[in-house]
Amino acid sequence: MNFSRIPGHQEVIAKLIRAVKEERVSHAQLFTGPEGCGSLALALAYAQFISCENKQASDSCGICKSCVKHEKMIHPDMHFVYPVIKKKGSSDEPVSDDYLPAWREFIGCSPFRSINDWFAEIGSEESGQGMIYTAESSEIIRKLSLKPYESEFKIMAIWLPEKMNQTSANKLLKIIEEPPEKTLFILVSNEPDKIIPTILSRCQMVKLPAFTADEIKSYLRSTYGTTEKDSEDIARIARGNLLRAINLAEKDESAKQHLDNFRTLMRNAWKRDVIASIEWADKMATAGRETQKNFLEYSLRLLRENLMLSLKQIRNELVSLSGEEAQFSEKFHPFITTGNINSLTQEFNLALIHIEANGYAKLVFLDLALKVTKLIR
Numbered sequence: 001m002n003f004s005r006i007p008g009h010q011e012v013i014a015k016l017i018r019a020v021k022e023e024r025v026s027h028a029q030l031f032t033g034p035e036g037c038g039s040l041a042l043a044l045a046y047a048q049f050i051s052c053e054n055k056q057a058s059d060s061c062g063i064c065k066s067c068v069k070h071e072k073m074i075h076p077d078m079h080f081v082y083p084v085i086k087k088k089g090s091s092d093e094p095v096s097d098d099y100l101p102a103w104r105e106f107i108g109c110s111p112f113r114s115i116n117d118w119f120a121e122i123g124s125e126e127s128g129q130g131m132i133y134t135a136e137s138s139e140i141i142r143k144l145s146l147k148p149y150e151s152e153f154k155i156m157a158i159w160l161p162e163k164m165n166q167t168s169a170n171k172l173l174k175i176i177e178e179p180p181e182k183t184l185f186i187l188v189s190n191e192p193d194k195i196i197p198t199i200l201s202r203c204q205m206v207k208l209p210a211f212t213a214d215e216i217k218s219y220l221r222s223t224y225g226t227t228e229k230d231s232e233d234i235a236r237i238a239r240g241n242l243l244r245a246i247n248l249a250e251k252d253e254s255a256k257q258h259l260d261n262f263r264t265l266m267r268n269a270w271k272r273d274v275i276a277s278i279e280w281a282d283k284m285a286t287a288g289r290e291t292q293k294n295f296l297e298y299s300l301r302l303l304r305e306n307l308m309l310s311l312k313q314i315r316n317e318l319v320s321l322s323g324e325e326a327q328f329s330e331k332f333h334p335f336i337t338t339g340n341i342n343s344l345t346q347e348f349n350l351a352l353i354h355i356e357a358n359g360y361a362k363l364v365f366l367d368l369a370l371k372v373t374k375l376i377r
Helices: 010-021 039-051 065-071 096-109 115-122 135-144 166-177 213-224 228-238 242-249 253-271 274-285 289-310 323-335 341-356 361-375
Strands: 028-032 078-081 154-159 183-189 204-207
Touching (some): 010 039, 039 065, 228 242
């Protein structure tokens, strides 16, 4: 992964390059920013640059032995930790290496990926929530006890450390406090506020801004060949979120499914059809835990956008709805007002909290449907 493949963040990239060349690389760094800011891609490019045998002025060479191995995700001094899924009926805690072939293929397709994409890749529909389990801590300690094979540094990249359970996070803290010699930690987080404060305090923060509309438009035109108008429309809707822009460019099917589920919920609520609401809750309960969470987060966004429409804030820069969403919202938005938006948002957030806590999904979604029925009128 080269820096040149990232459509922006030139100021941050320049600082990272300067730190490497001046040998001022912190042993623990945390890459974070708004959703879709490309933090994972930047972390991968940074790791490749650190190990590159023929560094250029503004990027890794891309052709040396180290760069080739980094591109293939097989460099012996580059280690990865990421959330994984425990299989149904298994008492063993999985570790990242159990999914390493899938991870290499996943990142190889595109470095701009989301946690939802990853869970879909490894089959979250068949089990519970993805996380980084306690067993991973022993693997981290084992790997970092080894000396570097080919590069000056061993690099441990941890994607979404906020997904670590408490035991695993505490063990990671001890390793970061007393790191093995020639070891670098690169953490990539979407929600740094969920990382234990003692880990945060020991990491150098690398904060990334959202991409600009021009950067997203340029990326879409060069990668997907989208027209100027389509690129402008998608960039406006994405609001700096490159992952959302990519999903729109690829006509993401999961977003369509979320819209269908949201539309069904609201129609049942308006008709006060309790039987249909029960059937809807039963259907939602069969979805994977991650899909359920994604739906609730999607619904919160759609509620927010419809409130903007109800308040007549219909300027392009204020409303970000795709084609089908816009068509649905044209008729739906009058039902979302300042009188019910706070209560609706509270109920969807509460449902999200219960799902994250492994609540009984059928009851959670039925309760949500009944509360929406009361609030939508």
